[in-house]
Amino acid sequence: MNTQTLTQILRGAAVAALVAVQSSAWAIQQKTADGRPQINLFPTSVVESLSEASQAARDMETDMYQVVAELEKQKEVYERTQCNGSTDKGCTQLRKNIRRAYKDMLDVMKERIPTMRATLNNTSDMMGTRIRSELGRKMTPGDIQRTLAGRATKSGLPTVSTRPSARQGKLSKMFSRYYELVRRGDKQGQSLPVLASQIYIDSMESLDYLDLIEAEIGSQSTELVLELEWGELTDQLTTTVSEVKTLLWGEGDSGTEILDVGLAEETVEESYSDLLLD
Amino acid sequence: MNRISQKARLNFSGRRGLWLAAIGALLALSGCASQSIDNSAFCxxxxxxxxxxxxxxxxxxxxxxxxxxxxxxxxxxxxxxxxxxxxxxxxxxxxxxxxxxxxxxxxSKRQGQEIFGQYFDTEFYAVKVMQRNNCASLQNKPAIYASMKRELRMKKQGLLDISNDAQGFRRAQSHYENMQHVFDAVALACTRDI
Structure with missing residues (x-):
């Protein structure tokens, strides 16, 4: 084989390789240009973080449930018996009990908040990073609209029982529901951007609540609470309890809201395709 | 003398020219006006x-x-x-x-698509035409939301009041809510970029 033939063969091989590379590049471009942008909002790390958040919330709620329920029961009795301002022995005892329950609640919160905060921070950071890179930088507003509109069937997201058990509070329910949706859901489901956004915003809001509660706890030394045994119940106590309740149990069951999001059926009006932008 | 008469002649012809031009313009204007009145009545x-x-x-x-x-x-x-x-x-x-x-x-075709899209599409034309990525586009989030709100009102006319398509309008509302939900999260995530 002379040098000229060898050169020709090599040139031919190079051209063939170039064509092959070009074709595969074209195929990739076709895929991204033709279909919707491929997004990966829920890598394993995010799913694990959701699972951890759900577990941390459940642990906190288990500890909190008894103490808050006891506190609520005593407050209800206190208000029903019109103890406000009374120096009656029974009323004084009730106030003492309420403060003790309140102190227990603060202690549990103090103990649990750091873990809960770390888990929520982790979830919101991970989710925020994914949203920023996958939706913020890779997509245009039109891409998001197309992705959301592409939900043709109800199979995009799995259904989860909306009836929580009696002891399952809002926070843990919220995260376990998210975890289930993400774990069992279609990874390219059209509603996933909405789900990711909800998880992100809920995590941030929960963190805000934790900040509020922590600030309240910080401003009330437990000693002071006990010293005030004979005084009236303060607004601060009521505020803190209501914030704790909102964080843990919420104001209403938002389960159906989550499941309804983005499940409406979409019909494509083929006959007007010439008058509709993609 | 010759020069004067030539100048006078030039002046005269210039003046006559001006008159003719003015009359011509008047005639043309009146013609246009009558044509415009005709068009206005016809249209x-x-x-x-x-x-x-x-x-x-x-x-x-x-x-x-x-x-x-x-x-x-x-x-x-x-x-x-x-x-x-x-x-x-x-x-x-x-x-x-x-x-x-x-x-x-x-x-133009684009204008046709804009009108049809704004009134009869369940998706938002205002969102479809945005070309920059979300982190950049959503820096102007209030303006985007204002456009979407305006368009939702147009869709109420087109889908609900005119087409009697309640399901279609509900889809448009659903898009409106979902997109704003996602946009809020994306805008927040983009501002927290390190």
Whole structure:
């Protein structure tokens, strides 16, 4: 084989390789240009973080449930018996009990908040990073609209029982529901951007609540609470309890809201395709 | 002397020229005015409650290029009249009118898509035309939301009041809510970029 033939063969091989590379590049471009942008909002790390958040919330709620329920029961009795301002022995005892329950609640919160905060921070950071890179930088507003509109069937997201058990509070329910949706859901489901956004915003809001509660706890030394045994119940106590309740149990069951999001059926009006932008 | 008479002659001919030009301009203006009055009368929309008649009338008028200028007014008239007889057929009527208007050069294809998209598409035209990525686009989030809100009102007219398509309008509302939810999260995530 002379040098000229060898050169020709090599040139031919190079051209063939170039064509092959070009074709595969074209195929990739076709895929991204033709279909919707491929997004990966829920890598394993995010799913694990959701699972951890759900577990941390459940642990906190288990500890909190008894103490808050006891506190609520005593407050209800206190208000029903019109103890406000009374120096009656029974009323004084009730106030003492309420403060003790309140102190227990603060202690549990103090103990649990750091873990809960770390888990929520982790979830919101991970989710925020994914949203920023996958939706913020890779997509245009039109891409998001197309992705959301592409939900043709109800199979995009799995259904989860909306009836929580009696002891399952809002926070843990919220995260376990998210975890289930993400774990069992279609990874390219059209509603996933909405789900990711909800998880992100809920995590941030929960963190805000934790900040509020922590600030309240910080401003009330437990000693002071006990010293005030004979005084009236303060607004601060009521505020803190209501914030704790909102964080843990919420104001209403938002389960159906989550499941309804983005499940409406979409019909494509083929006959007007010439008058509709993609 | 010669020079003076030549100058006078020049002055005279210049003056006569000016007069002629002025008369010509006047005649032309009056001609234009009468033509404009004729066009205005012809292009005037004669109100009718009958939807088919109204569309036929507009289509007929748009055959004349002099009436093209009135396209927006016609659209408003038709939107109002169609509301009086809501139904799915109206969407087809508007689509056909827009198609023929594009073919006749009354509006561009883009304008046709814009009008149809704003009134009859469950998705948002204002969002479809944004070309920059979300982190960049959503820096102007209030303006985007204002456009979407304006368009949702147009969709209420087009889908609900005119097409009687409650399901379609609900889808548009759902898009509106979901997109704003996602946009809020994306905007927040983008501002927390390190």
């Amino acid at each position: 005037q929309f004669n109100y009718t409650k009958n939807v088919d008649e109204a569309f036929a009338q507009v289509s007929n008028k748009l055959d004349s290029s002099a009436c093209h200028y009135y396209f927006d007014d016609y659209m408003q008239e038709l939107l109002t009249i169609a509301k009086g007889a809501p139904g799915r057929d109206n969407q087809e009527r508007f689509a056909n009118l827009l198609r023929s208007s594009i073919d006749r050069g009354v509006i």
